Amino acid sequence: MHRIAIFASGSGTNAERIMQHFAEQPDIMVSLVLSNKKEAPVLEKARKAGVETRSFSRDEFYDCNRILEVLQDRKIDFVVLAGFMWLVPEYLIKAYSDRIINIHPALLPKFGGKGMYGMNVHRAVKEAGETESGITIHLVNEEYDKGRVLFQAACKIEENDTPESIAAKIHSLEYANFPFQIEQFISAQ
Numbered sequence: 001m002h003r004i005a006i007f008a009s010g011s012g013t014n015a016e017r018i019m020q021h022f023a024e025q026p027d028i029m030v031s032l033v034l035s036n037k038k039e040a041p042v043l044e045k046a047r048k049a050g051v052e053t054r055s056f057s058r059d060e061f062y063d064c065n066r067i068l069e070v071l072q073d074r075k076i077d078f079v080v081l082a083g084f085m086w087l088v089p090e091y092l093i094k095a096y097s098d099r100i101i102n103i104h105p106a107l108l109p110k111f112g113g114k115g116m117y118g119m120n121v122h123r124a125v126k127e128a129g130e131t132e133s134g135i136t137i138h139l140v141n142e143e144y145d146k147g148r149v150l151f152q153a154a155c156k157i158e159e160n161d162t163p164e165s166i167a168a169k170i171h172s173l174e175y176a177n178f179p180f181q182i183e184q185f186i187s188a189q
């Protein structure tokens with residue numbers, strides 16, 4: 001059995017799909033959902049799915065190994081970042097080297113780096129007049145948005161698209177691919 005912990009900061013619609021996907025899998029399970037926000041809707045979605053939840057403060061995340069202990073206690077094998085907006089500290093990256101998977105809502109290396117998350121990405125894509133955008137699923141290393149790319153998928157951006165309609169297209173791509181890509185990556189280990 002492979003155990004996943006999902007980190008998410010917001011609404012958690014990707015996390016929800018991932019939990020649904022693995023609820024039917026005998027070999028891989030989502031054991032824990034963590035958030036840096038106590039009130040993040042993702043935590044309610046996890047509770048509804050019967051998955052243990054946990055929120056944490058900045059100090060707990062960056063200044064001690066508390067979160068690592070929590071993951072190790074639950075025998076977590078893989079970490080999935082599904083809309084997680086904080087930089088992952090080095091101690092976690094080292095402990096889970098090549099076992100942390102992130103989704104980025106653009107075609108990296110374009111529109112990556114500090115400040116590029118969520119709607120900021122879609123606004124930047126729109127302002128740049130891009131004719132396509134997409135998703136990147138990648139491993140996390142010490143450099144922001146620069147770990148090994150596992151998968152990318154693109155979608156067309158029309159002239160009349162808004163940041164909101166781009167976000168909707170990107171979410172559809174994410175839902176269609178992220179759970180399956182996680183499964184493929186973990187099954188190949």
Ligand code: GAR
Nearest residue numbers: 011012013014083103104105117118
């Ligand atoms: C997703 O689009 C994800 O790609 C993005 O946040 C959104 C979370 O949506 N992640 C980043 O921007 C990370 N840099 P969700 O909470 O509805 O799953």
